Amino acid sequence: MPEKRQENRRLSRRTVLAALLILILIPATILLGVFVLNDRKYYFISLLIVLYTMIPFAMVFENRKPQARELIVIAVLAAIAVAGRAAFFMLPQFKPVVAIVIIAGVSFGAEAGFLVGAIAGFVSNFYFGQGPWTPWQMFCFGIIGFLAGVLFKKGLLQKSKLSLCIFGGLSTFVIYGGIINLGSLLMFTPQFSWPALLATYASGFWFDLVHAIATVFFLFVLSRPMFDKLDRIKIKYGLIEP
Template sequence: MQPTTKSNDPFLKKKFIITSIIVLILTPLCLLLGVTLWQDRRYNILSLIMVILACIPFFLSFEHKKPKPREILIIAVMSAIAVAGRAAFVWAPAFKPVTAIVAITGFSFGPAAGFLTGAATAITSNIFFGQGPWTPFQMFAWGILGYIAGVLGKTDWMKYKIWLIIFGLLSGILYSFIMDIWTVISYDGKFTWSRYFTAAGTAIPYTATYAISNIIFLLLLAKPIGEKLKRIKIKYGLLEE
């Protein structure tokens, strides 16, 4: 089973490189800035900066071709679905469809769309669930899962259930590991590995439940939603990656 490349467009390669720099370098630097210089006290500004960074690949697309409002609309719709899904399962704190919906967006429309959907879902849903210093970490966690899904979406792997199961499991673990960093820092602004391993161990039931929910929702939603997004993408030529 070999990955297949869907485009050799130089612009798309450039966009992918820029998206990767934003996700893997600039966004973590923003988080570091927030927990050191700002000590999590300006999380609203930090969240806004992260949203702007997430939008940069789309601004590049608008310079490359005539802007299509429906391209941003599809991100808004998928984010709204993820927010609604999080609200619908408010009674089950560790059982959410958010990662699955963000991942499906990434599978269909690429890393930039996946990252923006994840980041937008976190900051939007926290309007209802509560904003705080944890919001930028949630934005990064769901955003990077969307980014990874977008990278995997460039291959044929995610057409198979076994890979959906593996992704659901690992994404649940990665999300928990990222949020455990904030848990440790939230105590007194300091990070130690001993505290981190303690926090990660304490969170095992939450992590396991979240990973299971990711698997269930991916298996239930990936095909029906993915097929609809594919038809929309082909019909309107949206978010080509």
């Protein structure tokens, strides 16, 4: 029994491939857009990120054809994230996107978590405004969803509100805030410098804190009812398992 549990926690081939794409290829593509394309081809870079994300996600169905209902659930989660971001447009940084992405990663696996986050960042910016920041936001949303799926698979993240809120708050503040502030510096200044980076982090501190608080709030409120609904859907229709 312990051996079987250990086997279930082992990362799959597709998850390892996804990690390579997310940690190497996608950051390299974003930096290509910044330094080679001068941030002028952000639509192209954004679409490449979505394409990269779909490769490991498609491998979930390597032994069978995907069913429409499986893809619809992922699309609906992305739509909820987009709608949630739009619904709270009047409150800067107080958005439920990261909470929804974490729930998607825990429920349907790391690949689905990244896909939901990347699509939510891309689609919602048709409302908030597309720009060179879009690929950075897609990557930040996506990598948190991917990490949530990996940690849940390894047993390091639980479905309890405490575990989810701690992970959500820290990942939003440290990962999302840390990466997006670096991206802002590279987008809006011609030369990198450590004082400029420190100033960027200092100016973004309160925005990142509000974003982290929002993630904790929405995870506390939404995680249990959403997990209950998603678990029932997975059992009823035999949907993909992480």
